[in-house]
Amino acid sequence: MHNLQQKVRIYNTLSGKKEKFVPVSDQVRILLCGPTVYDYSHVGHARMLLCYDLISRYLRSKGIGVNVVVNITDVDPKIFRKSRIAGIPPADVATTFISELLNDLASLRIDNFAFARVSDHVSRAKELINKLLKEKKAYFDGGNIYLDTSRIRSLGKLSRMTRDDLKDCRLEISPFKRCATDIMLWNSSDDFEEVFKDNMLGDGVPWWHMQDSSVAVSSFAGVYDIHGGASELVYPHHESHLAQLMAITSLEMPVRFWTHVALVRIKGRKMSKSHGNVVLLRELLARYTANVLRLYLFSRHYREIFEFDEDELDKFVRIDNLLLGAISDSASGGNQSSDPLGSFFDCIENDLDSPGAINVMIKTAQRRGNKSALKVMANVFGLCY
Numbered sequence: 001m002h003n004l005q006q007k008v009r010i011y012n013t014l015s016g017k018k019e020k021f022v023p024v025s026d027q028v029r030i031l032l033c034g035p036t037v038y039d040y041s042h043v044g045h046a047r048m049l050l051c052y053d054l055i056s057r058y059l060r061s062k063g064i065g066v067n068v069v070v071n072i073t074d075v076d077p078k079i080f081r082k083s084r085i086a087g088i089p090p091a092d093v094a095t096t097f098i099s100e101l102l103n104d105l106a107s108l109r110i111d112n113f114a115f116a117r118v119s120d121h122v123s124r125a126k127e128l129i130n131k132l133l134k135e136k137k138a139y140f141d142g143g144n145i146y147l148d149t150s151r152i153r154s155l156g157k158l159s160r161m162t163r164d165d166l167k168d169c170r171l172e173i174s175p176f177k178r179c180a181t182d183i184m185l186w187n188s189s190d191d192f193e194e195v196f197k198d199n200m201l202g203d204g205v206p207w208w209h210m211q212d213s214s215v216a217v218s219s220f221a222g223v224y225d226i227h228g229g230a231s232e233l234v235y236p237h238h239e240s241h242l243a244q245l246m247a248i249t250s251l252e253m254p255v256r257f258w259t260h261v262a263l264v265r266i267k268g269r270k271m272s273k274s275h276g277n278v279v280l281l282r283e284l285l286a287r288y289t290a291n292v293l294r295l296y297l298f299s300r301h302y303r304e305i306f307e308f309d310e311d312e313l314d315k316f317v318r319i320d321n322l323l324l325g326a327i328s329d330s331a332s333g334g335n336q337s338s339d340p341l342g343s344f345f346d347c348i349e350n351d352l353d354s355p356g357a358i359n360v361m362i363k364t365a366q367r368r369g370n371k372s373a374l375k376v377m378a379n380v381f382g383l384c385y
Contacts, residue, residue, distance in 0.1 A: 008349045010226075011303060013234060013258040014158050014242075018351050021257065027065035029220045030055070031255075033212060033229030033237065034070040034115070037097040038078045041104050042278040043297070043308055044264040044271050048230050050294065050382075051261045051302045051352065053110045055226075057380050058348050068113045069219045071212050072098060075119050075205060080193040090194045091119065104281045108290050109382050116219065118211040122196050125206035125214035128248055129185050137247045138185055141176040143202055145186040150179060152243050158258060159235035171236055183240045185210045209240035213248065216241075222249045224256075231260040231303075232270075264306045271308065279308060288313055291320045291383045298354040298381060319362060320383075326365035327374055327385045340364045341373045348380065357381070 009018040032052055035045050049070070056066040074094035083090040098117070105111070129145055132138035138147050149155050156166050167180040188195075188204030195203045206214065216222050222245050229238065238258060245254040264271045271278055284293055295316040300306045340360050347356035361377045364370065378385055 007346075009351050010257055010259060011351050012256075013238075013260050014253075016160070019257070023059075023064055023225070024256075027067050028056075028059055028226070029224035030066065030068045030226040030228060031212075031216055031219060031224055032068065032070045032113075032227075033233055034072045035101065036073040036076045036078055037094045037101060038076070038082045039097060039273055041101045041281045042271060042273070043281060043284065044230065044278075045101075046104075046108060046281050046293070047264055047297045047302075047306060048228070048261040049105065049110055049113070050108070050297055052226075052228050053112070053382060054298065054348075054352060054354065054380070056112055057382055058345075061376070061380050066112070067219075069215065070113050070115050071215045072101075072115050072117050073208075073211065074098065074117045075122070075194070075211060076208075077190075077192070083193055094119070100282075104285065107285050108281065108293065109384065114219075116215045118206070118215060121211070121214040121218050122206055124218050125186075125210050126196075126198055126201060128214060128217060129201060129206070129210065132185070132247060139178065141174055141178075143188040144172075144174070144184055144204070145188075145201060146172075146177060146182040146184055147240075147244060147247060148178060149181045149183060149243060152246055154246075154252070155181060155243055156239065158242055159239045161235065161239075169236070183209060183243060185244075209237060209244055212237075212241050213244040216245060217248065223251065223254045226257045226259055227255045228259045228261070231262050234258075234260055261302045262305045264308050266308045268307075279310070284310075288317070289320065291323075291385075292316045294382055295319055295358065298358060301355060302352055319358075322365045323361060323374070323378060323383065324385050326368055327371060327378065329368065339370055339373055341370075341376060344373075344377050344380075354381075 008021040010021045012019045030052060035041060052068060056068055059066050079090050079093050083093045086093065129138060132147065138145055156162055163181065170180055172184045184207040186201050186204050187207045188202040192205055195205055197203050246252065266277050266279065269275060269277060292313060296313055344357050344360045347353040347360060361374065364374050
């Protein structure tokens with residue numbers, strides 16, 4: 001059915017090693033933790049999403065269907081604060097920046113993802129929380145609702161943390177929680193600008209991890225192939241998300257692969273809105289083409305920290321011109337007997353070795369090699385010539 005021949009290896013954060021990835025059906029299901037939409041998207045967002053754009057383009061090149069759903073957090077204290085400052089409803093803040101995000105991603109040619117606003121899945125979150133309460137897997141505490149983690153034996157496996165480690169982190173501190181590791185599902189105790197009415201749960205907000213779980217259940221019944229996001233989400237977010245899915249589905253492994261893209265830094269410091277050092281995607285796209293940005297962001301392996309330096313982009317302008325010249329040069333048919341696709345796909349199938357695959361493309365272009373193969377490689381990288 002599939003043309004992968006068990007060659008693909010992907011690093012699974014859960015096991016801490018590369019594992020064979022063979023689709024179990026005609027469609028690979030991927031859920032991504034997207035941005036919280038209270039501002040414009042930056043290079044860090046782009047790098048993460050491009051990683052999974054590469055995965056999906058590769059799989060489609062092999063004739064395998066892909067369904068990528070990006071979770072968009074539009075219920076969050078950061079949005080509520082922006083709403084209060086701007087004097088407009090939180091939903092309007094989120095809608096504005098979702099529209100800007102989609103425009104930026106379209107300019108970068110990320111156009112095969114589905115996007116799910118968590119606000120559209122609040123009813124699902126309520127349903128799941130009520131189910132967990134009924135099954136005595138969750139409980140009320142001081143107006144909030146928490147997942148009872150005492151029966152989740154593998155808690156901490158994803159983040160390589162022991163029970164004692166987890167207890168020391170002291171998330172969502174409450175004197176009424178049964179255990180320090182228990183996970184908030186529904187927040188009714190904080191004073192938010194926007195709450196959701198519910199007679200059973202109390203007026204409140206589905207909390208961060210439950211928001212993603214509700215999207216996962218709505219999209220894939222809580223069981224899917226790959227969960228992805230930035231490396232900073234391993235703990236507490238993805239550890240909590242996994243615990244919730246295990247409780248909801250009663251499965252030990254509801255998600256086959258947990259994958260994480262390393263952070264983008266600038267001058268040695270994490271690029272983030274809170275640090276005030278972000279490089280907005282839209283600003284870069286005003287100065288460089290999507291091809292150049294893609295080549296640059298793929299020039300480091302996705303699990304390596306990316307030190308952003310705009311001075312390096314001129315190098316990738318030259319690489320882009322080299323590829324354009326090799327593909328469009330009608331005077332050079334290239335050596336059709338030489339097929340670099342084997343080496344190219346060997347790199348992609350080795351845990352997305354994008355730097356190695358780019359080197360194969362560059363060498364092929366330099367010797368005016370097989371043009372049809374070069375076009376295939378460019379398409380997998382989402383380059384347009």
